[in-house]
Amino acid sequence: MNATVAAILALAVGTYAFRLIGPVLHGRVTLPPRVQELLSAGAIVLLVALLATGALTEAGAFAGWARPAGVLVGAVLAWRRAPFAVVVLGAAGATAVLRWAGVG
Amino acid sequence: MRSLLRTPEVGSLVRDSSLVWLASGIVGVSFGAIAVAGGLPVWVPVVMSLVVYAGSAQFSAVGILLAGGGPLAAAATGLLLNTRTAAYSLAVADVLGRGRAARLLGAHLVTDETVAFALAQSDPARRRIAFWVSGLGLFAVWNAGVLCGALAGSALGDTSTYGLDAAFPAVLVALVLPALRTDAAVRRSALLGAALALAVTPYVPAGVPVLLALAGLALHGKGRTA
Numbered sequence: 001m002n003a004t005v006a007a008i009l010a011l012a013v014g015t016y017a018f019r020l021i022g023p024v025l026h027g028r029v030t031l032p033p034r035v036q037e038l039l040s041a042g043a044i045v046l047l048v049a050l051l052a053t054g055a056l057t058e059a060g061a062f063a064g065w066a067r068p069a070g071v072l073v074g075a076v077l078a079w080r081r082a083p084f085a086v087v088v089l090g091a092a093g094a095t096a097v098l099r100w101a102g103v104g
Numbered sequence: 105m106r107s108l109l110r111t112p113e114v115g116s117l118v119r120d121s122s123l124v125w126l127a128s129g130i131v132g133v134s135f136g137a138i139a140v141a142g143g144l145p146v147w148v149p150v151v152m153s154l155v156v157y158a159g160s161a162q163f164s165a166v167g168i169l170l171a172g173g174g175p176l177a178a179a180a181t182g183l184l185l186n187t188r189t190a191a192y193s194l195a196v197a198d199v200l201g202r203g204r205a206a207r208l209l210g211a212h213l214v215t216d217e218t219v220a221f222a223l224a225q226s227d228p229a230r231r232r233i234a235f236w237v238s239g240l241g242l243f244a245v246w247n248a249g250v251l252c253g254a255l256a257g258s259a260l261g262d263t264s265t266y267g268l269d270a271a272f273p274a275v276l277v278a279l280v281l282p283a284l285r286t287d288a289a290v291r292r293s294a295l296l297g298a299a300l301a302l303a304v305t306p307y308v309p310a311g312v313p314v315l316l317a318l319a320g321l322a323l324h325g326k327g328r329t330a
Contacts, residue, residue: 004148007175011165011182012155018186019214022193023200023207040223041290041324043195044283046188047220048294049301049317050160051276057305067270074274078281085123091274092127095267 064104070095114233121238124217127271128159128242129249134268135162136253137260142170146254153250157212157243159272161185164310184311191318192219199231213239220279289324296320 031039055071057063074091082090132153139149144166152162161182168178193214199222200210213235222235253260284291297320301313308316 003175004144004169007165007169007179008148008152008156010179011152011161011186014179014183015156015158015161015186015189016212018190019193019211020208021190022195022197022214023211025194026197026200026207027202038321038324039191039195041287041293042191042318042321043219043223044280044290045294045297045317045320046191046314047216047276047280048284049298049314049320050188050216051273051280052298053301053305053313054276055270055273056302060306060310063269066267067273070267070270071273071277074270075277075281078274078278084120084278087278088123088127088271088274091270092267095270096265097267099265099267 066095066098066103069098069103113230114237117230117234117237118241121221121234121241124221124238124275125241125245127268127275128217129245130266130268131159131272132246132249133253133256133260135159135166136250137256138163138253139166139170140254140257142166144169149250149254150247153247156182157246158182158186158189158215159246160216181310184309185314187311188314189214192216195219196222196231196235199228199235201232210235210239213243215239215242217275217279218242220276224279224282292323293320296323 051071055063055068058067070091070093073094074087077087077090135153136149140146148169149162149166152165156162156165164185165178165182168181169175193211196214196219200207218235218239221238222231225231225234280294284294297317300319301317304316305313
């Protein structure tokens with residue numbers, strides 16, 4: 001079990017180091033407005049890529065139709081400015097119903 | 105901070121956050137359950153959730169441990185997945201607050217959901233409250249969920265029956281939509297980035313596709329009179 005402890009610790013310390021980069025650099029380095037703009041845009045780009053791969057893929061392959069269909073239902077609801085609760089429950093509900101109906 | 109907590113906007117932030125918390129809590133329960141049902145002792149998912157605190161990296165690391173891939177591969181894959189938090193932490197550095205304690209504690213709360221939630225707010229003051237409200241709540245709910253799941257073990261059955269795997273991407277859609285709606289440059293970059301990430305997903309290790317998506321920023325300056 002020692003190797004597992006070491007793996008968890010390495011993952012924890014490394015992850016915290018990544019997360020400290022922003023707060024540590026902040027105030028010491030003045031970033032040009034253009035770079036700050038790119039960082040905000042970069043965060044959105046990462047999130048959109050994460051949701052796209054999360055909606056469509058599982059372990060490097062297609063995740064099946066039920067999940068992306070549910071996410072699409074959530075996206076349409078969000079686009080129509082539905083409340084946040086409706087978006088999330090709509091997405092999970094649509095996926096659950098599709099699976100119940102036998103769609104993978 | 106106390107006076108800020110009384111403002112009506114905090115109420116709306118808590119209301120909006122609570123669904124993210126609920127979704128994450130349920131994902132946390134399934135994480136704890138999967139880890140223990142797969143044969144890991146209860147403390148592994150519980151401690152990991154407290155000190156690593158990054159859902160996708162935890163799922164991958166535990167998946168690799170359970171598949172017999174070894175601790176080194178588990179840690180390396182988790183770290184690769186979490187490199188994106190470095191970019192997030194740069195994006196929200198001025199949101200955390202000025203004090204040393206706020207920065208050290210806030211850094212640990214930098215996650216996909218919290219950053220998206222903070223950046224979705226319109227003014228700096230609201231961003232800061234949104235970060236802390238959603239971040240502290242998420243930390244509490246995620247870890248409580250993992251503990252419950254780990255104790256319940258395999259009694260829960262297959263959580264994908266409830267469609268919960270669609271909840272997390274839908275949460276992110278709702279959070280990034282305001283930025284995509286109003287900013288054409290961000291929209292172009294994000295679409296190209298997502299297309300790149302999807303195209304390479306079958307061929308590269310987990311975590312790499314999302315990082316490659318940053319190449320989409322190449323479209324960010326186009327069409328601008330600068």
